[in-house]
Amino acid sequence: MTAAAIAMPAAARLPPLRGRVQAGAPLAPTTWFRVGGPAEWLARPADLDDLLRLLRELPDAVPLTVIGAASNLIVRDGGVPGVVVRLAPRGFGAVEAEAGGVVAGAAALDATVAEHAAAAGLAGLEFLCGIPGTIGGAVAMNAGAYGAEVRDVLDWAEVATAGGLRRLSNAELRFAYRRADGLARRAVVVRARLRAAPGEPAAIAARMAGIRAAREATQPVRARTGGSTFKNPPGGARAWELIAAAGCRGLRRGGAQVSEKHCNFLVNTGGASAADIEGLGEEVRARVRAACGVDLEWEIRRIGVPSP
Incomplete structure (x- = not known):
C-alpha cells in the first residue's frame, strides 16, 4: 500500500502540534542518496513537550518512523506511510x-x-x-x-x-x-x-x-551515498573485503553503483531510484553469499514501501 492510499485515515488521527506538520512531504531532498518517495505526514515537533504529545496521542495503529540526518538511510520509492518524525536543531x-x-x-x-x-x-x-x-x-x-x-x-x-x-x-x-x-x-x-x-x-x-x-582519502564522501552499506560479519572479516573478493567493485544497476573507491559504499551516480540502490545491494549480498558463503547484513536502514 502506498503512502497516498492511506493519507485520509492518518490525517484524521494526527494530534495537533505546535511544530510543523506537512502532508505528502518529499523526503528525497533530505537524504544523502537523494532518492525515495514522500512521507505521508512529516512532523517536526517544536520541542520536547510537542514530541511527547505526539507520541502520547498518536494511535498505535498509525505507523511512526523517526529519521535524523538521513545519512545512512534508503527511503523506498513508494514513500513512507504514517508519520515520519524529524527532530529540528532549534x-x-x-x-x-x-x-x-x-x-x-x-x-x-x-x-x-x-x-x-x-x-x-x-x-x-x-x-x-x-x-x-x-x-x-x-x-x-x-x-x-x-x-x-x-x-x-x-x-x-x-x-x-x-x-x-x-x-x-x-x-x-x-x-x-x-x-x-x-x-x-x-x-x-x-x-x-x-x-x-x-x-x-x-x-x-x-x-x-x-x-x-x-x-x-578512503571513502566517496563527495558522492551521493549512504555510508557503510553492510555490517562487518562476525569473525573478523570486513564487509568491503568480501565485496571485493566477490568481484562487485564498480558493479552497476541503473544509476546506482558500488563505489570504486570503497566497495562497501553504494552511490547514486545520477538518476538512480531507491529500487536501483536497494536492488544493487541485494545483488551484492547474493554474490558475496555465492562466492564467500557469508550473508552480509544491511547496515543502511531501509524504510517505506516500494513503488507500485
Missing part, C-alpha cells in the same frame, strides 16, 4: 560541554559534538567527526568509527515515549554491534551525555584532522 540540537563530558541534543550533528568537545579541551569524542549523522541516530544504532563506538562513551540517553520521558543508562540501552536493543518500539532519543576527559587541544585537533583526512 528544539533538539543544543550542545553543552561540562566537566567530564558533553550533553547533546538528538538533532546535533556528530561532527558538531566532536567540535564542541575539542573546543572545551575534552578528549575521547574525536571519532564522532568521522560519522555523518546526528547524535540521536548514533545512539539508536551504536554508531562507531576509527576504533570507537557510542557505547564506549555514553553515560545516559533521554528517550521520549508515549508514557513520558525516560533516562536510560548505558547498561539499560543494551548496546550491541550497530544497535541498541534497549530502545523500545516508538521510543525517540532526544538527548544524551557522552563521557570525555581533559586533553591537550593540539593533540585533539590533530586526531580529528587525521580522521577527516583518512575519511576523505
